[in-house]
Every structure is written in C-alpha cells, then in structure tokens.
Amino acid sequence: MNLDATQLMRCGDELAKYLYLRGSRRVRISYDFGEERSFCAISAPDYLLDEAERTRILKVFSGPIQPEIASYYGALAGRRRDGAEIELLGTMAELEDLMVTEGGGTQIVLSRREAEYFGKRKKR
Amino acid sequence: MDAARFRIRRAAGGIDADAKIINRATLSFVLALLGFGFWKSGFDPTVVWRGLLVIVREPDILINDYVALAGLGPAFVNAGLLALAAWGLLRVTGVLISGPALAAIFTVAGFSLFGKNPFNVWPIVVGVMIFTWVERRPFKDNIIVALFGTALAPIVSEFAFGIGIASPWNLLAGVVAGLAAGFFLTPVARGALDFTRGYNLYNIGFAAGFVGTVTMSALRAFNVPLSGGFAWAENGPDEILPFLALYFASMIVIGLVEDEDALPNLLDLLRTSGRLVSDYPRSFGIGATLLNMGLMGFTGSLLALAAGCDWNGPVVGGIFTLVGFSAFGKHPLNALPPMLGVMAAASLTPYGLEAPGSQLALLFSATLAPIAGAYGPVAGFIAGLLHLTLVHNVGHLHGGLDLYNNGFSGGMVAGIMVPMLDWIRERRRHEP
Structure with missing residues (x-):
C-alpha cells in the first residue's frame, strides 16, 4: 500500500477520534482513492461542531501541506488515546469541505495529492 | 483542550510573511556564526583553513570538542558552514522553513562544534536520499530525517580515519559506511516514534543510537580498534x-x-x-x-x-x-x-x-x-x-x-x- 493512502487513512482515523472525543457516537468514514488525488469524507450526523471548533479546524488546515513533516511525524497521528492532535493533519491533507447543518450533523472532506513520482507502475 | 487556545494572531502577511522572517533569521544566525568564527581567528583565512583540516581529520566520536582541538574561531566557522549547508538544502528542496527545519538547522550548527564537519555529514544525507529514491518519494519528504540523521556522522570519520584502513580505501570505507547508516536510519526512525510516542523530542537520536549500537557491536565482534579520543575545553564564559x-x-x-x-x-x-x-x-x-x-x-x-x-x-x-x-x-x-x-x-x-x-x-x-x-x-x-x-x-x-x-x-x-x-x-x- 502506498504512503499517500496510509497517510490519508491516518487523517480519517484522527478526525473520527476527534469527533468521538467531542461526543459523537455515530461516525462514518469513507474513502475515494484516485490516481492523482484521494479523498476522505467523515460524517457525524449526531454532532454539530460549534463555532470555536470550526474555527480551530479551519485554522489547522489554513497552512500549507508539509510533506517533510507528514511523511515522518505523520506516524504519530491517531496514536494518542486521551486526546486528538489535529494540528498534525494540516501538514498531511487539505480541507476540501466542512459542513455543519441541522439534521445533517458534521461533514468533513479531506484530500491528499498522490506524491509518488516515478516508476511505470505505482506501488499499491 | 480549549479551542480558544488555538487562535492564531499572525503578523499581517500570515505564513508567507513569517517564512520570509524565518529565512532572514536563519541567515542572520549563519552570518553571526561565520562572523564570530572569523573574528576569533583574527580574520586570517590560513588559521581557519588549518583549523578546518584538523576538524576533518580528528576523530569525531563523543566527546571531541572542536574548540579544544582547533580553537574557537575555526569551530564556529565549521558550525556556520554546516548551518549554511542545511539552510541551502532546505531552500533547494523547496521546504518551508518552520519549526522542525529551524530545530534541524540549530542542531546541525550546535553539533558542528563537536562532531559534524563538511566531510562526515554528506554520506549520511546521501544515504537518506537513496532510501527516499528507493521508496519513490521526493527527497524533501525525508529532508528532516537527513538533517537530524547527521548524528551518525562519526561513523564516517571512524571508518575513514579511525580504524586504520590504508589510504585511499579509508575514504571509500567511510563513505560507504555513512551511506549504509543513512539508508537504514529512516525506517528505524519511523519505528522509534512508535516507542517514544512523541515524548522524546530528539527521536532521531534515539533511532541513531540503535544504528550506532549495531555498528559498534559489529566492530567489537571483529576486534576492530577504535580511535576513540576525548577533547573538552575548560573555558570560562567571557569569550562566548x-x-x-x-x-x-x-x-x-x-x-x-x-x-x-x-x-x-x-x-x-x-x-x-x-x-x-x-x-x-x-x-x-x-x-x-x-x-x-x-x-x-x-x-x-x-x-x-x-x-x-x-x-x-x-x-x-x-x-x-x-x-x-x-x-x-x-x-x-x-x-x-x-x-x-x-x-x-x-x-x-x-x-x-x-x-x-x-x-x-x-x-x-x-x-x-x-x-x-x-x-x-x-x-x-x-x-x-x-x-x-x-x-x-x-x-x-x-x-x-x-x-x-x-x-x-x-x-x-x-x-x-x-x-x-x-x-x-x-x-x-x-x-x-
């Protein structure tokens, strides 16, 4: 399995944990792995992110992707039991969408560009 | 944790403006090291050159203080040159100089006062580069590991100048040993993170300790004598x-x-x-x-x-x-x-x-x-x-x-x- 897919799955796990710690008990994660870019959607229909949390997530993802941090320290994502560390996710993936709606709950979509850059066949 | 803690009140230009300031701060650090080093060498290039030759040829295993071996001036010039190389490597690979990169530059500079020099760091960096190439990733992905990985630089010096291999094979042995150490360091460092879980900031030092232990055990198994050496200047604070x-x-x-x-x-x-x-x-x-x-x-x-x-x-x-x-x-x-x-x-x-x-x-x-x-x-x-x-x-x-x-x-x-x-x-x- 390539590193980009692994990293995106770590991001999904970390966000699921974040929502669980905030109180959600129904979290769904789905992935769409593409050739150029992969996507991860997390939804928590039973939980509404408040304004402060939304601001925090938007700020985490406001910085640029930093592969030099993500490829090495990214292994730490999802490792903590007693807290989330979503700051790290901002270096690993981009925020595509953040929706909070009455009835729909919270939906977050992340994406990550495939970075393996040579070889006729990509590793799977 | 309270989300309000994570509010960011940046300077007007945001991350781009911050990046420019970080670049200037890093360059000023390099210039300060070089300036102080040349000043303490009496602005005499011969003194600096001779000092750098001593630094390259002396053993580098812990603890060999370059201030004791070559003097304050050449030691600081050595630190400035390697900090400049680290900064240049980050710039060439297009890496945003943020927290980890700043830590790496200062750490490289600090250890260039007692163990790292322009000869012994490059095989480690190239070793990490080869690993990254085999992994089909851009080198910038592992640049932080490469810079911190120069902790293993004494392996290069020991094989080249410490264990008695005849010239010119000694240089080849040093380079090959460094390449191997750099190559294996990245996966070991990722594994080490699992053990320390982010609570040991010098995680690559932990990983490098394992690579060093394996290397040292192999040398001891074949009764290969190490050059050793210990140098420690007992200076007061007045000069620095x-x-x-x-x-x-x-x-x-x-x-x-x-x-x-x-x-x-x-x-x-x-x-x-x-x-x-x-x-x-x-x-x-x-x-x-x-x-x-x-x-x-x-x-x-x-x-x-x-x-x-x-x-x-x-x-x-x-x-x-x-x-x-x-x-x-x-x-x-x-x-x-x-x-x-x-x-x-x-x-x-x-x-x-x-x-x-x-x-x-x-x-x-x-x-x-x-x-x-x-x-x-x-x-x-x-x-x-x-x-x-x-x-x-x-x-x-x-x-x-x-x-x-x-x-x-x-x-x-x-x-x-x-x-x-x-x-x-x-x-x-x-x-x-």
Missing part, C-alpha cells in the same frame, strides 16, 4: 557568553517588533505540552516563536552558568539545540523540570555536575520536555532524574557513534515512563 546574549536579545527584539501579538501568542504557546509535532511558527506565528527561542537561550545560558559548565563546543552546542527546539516543542515551563531533575540527580550521585556527561545532560535533557508538559512538572523532574542515570551508561552501547546520546537515553526514559504515566492517569480517571 556576550556573543550568545547579544544574539538571544536580538531574537527577542525582532520577535516583538515583527508581531504585535507576540506576547499574547507566547502565553498560548506556554500552555502547549510540546509533544511532537509542536510546530510553533505554524501554530503561533514567528513573533512568539522568536520570543520563546530567545528566552530559552537565556534560560539555558543561566542554567549553564549556575551549574558551572565549561563554555566550550559541546556546551554551546547544547544551548543552540535548546534554542532550535524552542521552535519545535520546548518552552521554559516544560523544559525546566527535566533540567532541574538532571541537576538534582547529578548532585545526589557520584557523577556530579562537573562531569562532561552531566553538563551535556543538563542542556539536552529538555528532550523530555513533553513529559513535563503533558503529565506535569513532577513527572518531568523524575524524567530528568532518570535521564542522568541512563545517559552516563547508554553511551557505551554505541561507543560514541551517535552524537545525540541524550536522544538515545531520552527515548528510553520516554518509552519506560509514558506507558506508566498513562496507566496512572487512566486509573485515576476511573477511580470513584
């Missing part, structure tokens, strides 16, 4: 401390001038645990980060003065590393408990604070700052106590081939303490 104080004061002034919210952001920064990954420029802006770096520079210098440390290459290297990691996890509130723990342990044991190993442990024990930040000052203090006792013993395993001996020891302390602290915390949480 004013230069350091001026530099740290300038960091504080620039931090305050560049970001009007530097002080409130610093208060937010002080509430963080410092656990990996705590990228302070990214989270709190460059103003608060420079302020923290300057404050930590003064904190380290004052502790070194109080402990009666010798002002030589390794001690100044320790202060530079402390300052660099103040962009990446350390601040006064989480760094002081383990440092005070080391001072207490050194006073209570026969090691004493006058031993070179204890002086280095004092400054480098802040690798365990995240334990104090996450579990409280008492846990941090105990971590410091344990750290000193371990650091005097683990060096024998790798025989000084891992320059980050404190990272090796810190990894063991974190690996042992964190599961126990987690267990205590969980038990308290479930108590009626």
Whole structure:
C-alpha cells in the first residue's frame, strides 16, 4: 500500500477520534482513492461542531501541506488515546469541505495529492 | 483542550510573511556564526583553513570538542558552514522553513562544534536520499530525517580515519559506511516514534543510537580498534557568553517588533505540552516563536552558568539545540523540570555536575520536555532524574557513534515512563 493512502487513512482515523472525543457516537468514514488525488469524507450526523471548533479546524488546515513533516511525524497521528492532535493533519491533507447543518450533523472532506513520482507502475 | 487556545494572531502577511522572517533569521544566525568564527581567528583565512583540516581529520566520536582541538574561531566557522549547508538544502528542496527545519538547522550548527564537519555529514544525507529514491518519494519528504540523521556522522570519520584502513580505501570505507547508516536510519526512525510516542523530542537520536549500537557491536565482534579520543575545553564564559546574549536579545527584539501579538501568542504557546509535532511558527506565528527561542537561550545560558559548565563546543552546542527546539516543542515551563531533575540527580550521585556527561545532560535533557508538559512538572523532574542515570551508561552501547546520546537515553526514559504515566492517569480517571 502506498504512503499517500496510509497517510490519508491516518487523517480519517484522527478526525473520527476527534469527533468521538467531542461526543459523537455515530461516525462514518469513507474513502475515494484516485490516481492523482484521494479523498476522505467523515460524517457525524449526531454532532454539530460549534463555532470555536470550526474555527480551530479551519485554522489547522489554513497552512500549507508539509510533506517533510507528514511523511515522518505523520506516524504519530491517531496514536494518542486521551486526546486528538489535529494540528498534525494540516501538514498531511487539505480541507476540501466542512459542513455543519441541522439534521445533517458534521461533514468533513479531506484530500491528499498522490506524491509518488516515478516508476511505470505505482506501488499499491 | 480549549479551542480558544488555538487562535492564531499572525503578523499581517500570515505564513508567507513569517517564512520570509524565518529565512532572514536563519541567515542572520549563519552570518553571526561565520562572523564570530572569523573574528576569533583574527580574520586570517590560513588559521581557519588549518583549523578546518584538523576538524576533518580528528576523530569525531563523543566527546571531541572542536574548540579544544582547533580553537574557537575555526569551530564556529565549521558550525556556520554546516548551518549554511542545511539552510541551502532546505531552500533547494523547496521546504518551508518552520519549526522542525529551524530545530534541524540549530542542531546541525550546535553539533558542528563537536562532531559534524563538511566531510562526515554528506554520506549520511546521501544515504537518506537513496532510501527516499528507493521508496519513490521526493527527497524533501525525508529532508528532516537527513538533517537530524547527521548524528551518525562519526561513523564516517571512524571508518575513514579511525580504524586504520590504508589510504585511499579509508575514504571509500567511510563513505560507504555513512551511506549504509543513512539508508537504514529512516525506517528505524519511523519505528522509534512508535516507542517514544512523541515524548522524546530528539527521536532521531534515539533511532541513531540503535544504528550506532549495531555498528559498534559489529566492530567489537571483529576486534576492530577504535580511535576513540576525548577533547573538552575548560573555558570560562567571557569569550562566548556576550556573543550568545547579544544574539538571544536580538531574537527577542525582532520577535516583538515583527508581531504585535507576540506576547499574547507566547502565553498560548506556554500552555502547549510540546509533544511532537509542536510546530510553533505554524501554530503561533514567528513573533512568539522568536520570543520563546530567545528566552530559552537565556534560560539555558543561566542554567549553564549556575551549574558551572565549561563554555566550550559541546556546551554551546547544547544551548543552540535548546534554542532550535524552542521552535519545535520546548518552552521554559516544560523544559525546566527535566533540567532541574538532571541537576538534582547529578548532585545526589557520584557523577556530579562537573562531569562532561552531566553538563551535556543538563542542556539536552529538555528532550523530555513533553513529559513535563503533558503529565506535569513532577513527572518531568523524575524524567530528568532518570535521564542522568541512563545517559552516563547508554553511551557505551554505541561507543560514541551517535552524537545525540541524550536522544538515545531520552527515548528510553520516554518509552519506560509514558506507558506508566498513562496507566496512572487512566486509573485515576476511573477511580470513584
């Protein structure tokens, strides 16, 4: 399995944990792995992110992707039991969408560009 | 954790403006090192050149102080050249210089006062580069590992100049050994993160300790004699401390001038645990980060003065590393408990604070700052106590081939303490 897919799955796990710690008990994660870019959607229909949390997530993802941090320290994502560390996710993936709606709950979509850059066949 | 803590009040230009300031600050650090080095060499290129030749040819395993071997001037020029190389490598690969990169540059510069030189770092960097190529990733993905991985630079020097291989094969042996060490370091470093879980800031030092131990064990198995060597200058603070104080004061002034919210952001920064990954420029802006770096520079210098440390290459290297990691996890509130723990342990044991190993442990024990930040000052203090006792013993395993001996020891302390602290915390949480 390539590193980009692994990293995106770590991001999904970390966000699921974040929502669980905030109180959600129904979290769904789905992935769409593409050739150029992969996507991860997390939804928590039973939980509404408040304004402060939304601001925090938007700020985490406001910085640029930093592969030099993500490829090495990214292994730490999802490792903590007693807290989330979503700051790290901002270096690993981009925020595509953040929706909070009455009835729909919270939906977050992340994406990550495939970075393996040579070889006729990509590793799977 | 309270989301309000994570508000970011950046300078007007945001991350791009911060990146420009970081670049200028890094370049000014390089120029300060080179300027101080040439000044202390009497602006005589011959003195610098001869000093650099001594630095390259002498053994580099712990502890070989370049200030003792070649003099203050050439040692600082060597540090400036390698800091410039690290900065150049980051620029060429297009990496944003944020917390980890700043920590790497300052660490490379610090250890270039006692172990790293323009000959012995490159095979390690190229070894990491080859691993990255085999992994089909861009080199920039592993640039941080490559820079911190130069902890294994003594392997190159030992194979080239220390174990008696005839010329010119000695150089080839050094390069090949360095390439192999660099190649295997990346996967080992990723594995080491699982053990320390981000509570040992010098994680690559922990990983490098294993690579060094395997290398040293192989050499011992074949009875290969090592050159060894020990050099430690016993200088007072008069020559170096004013230069350091001026530099740290300038960091504080620039931090305050560049970001009007530097002080409130610093208060937010002080509430963080410092656990990996705590990228302070990214989270709190460059103003608060420079302020923290300057404050930590003064904190380290004052502790070194109080402990009666010798002002030589390794001690100044320790202060530079402390300052660099103040962009990446350390601040006064989480760094002081383990440092005070080391001072207490050194006073209570026969090691004493006058031993070179204890002086280095004092400054480098802040690798365990995240334990104090996450579990409280008492846990941090105990971590410091344990750290000193371990650091005097683990060096024998790798025989000084891992320059980050404190990272090796810190990894063991974190690996042992964190599961126990987690267990205590969980038990308290479930108590009626």
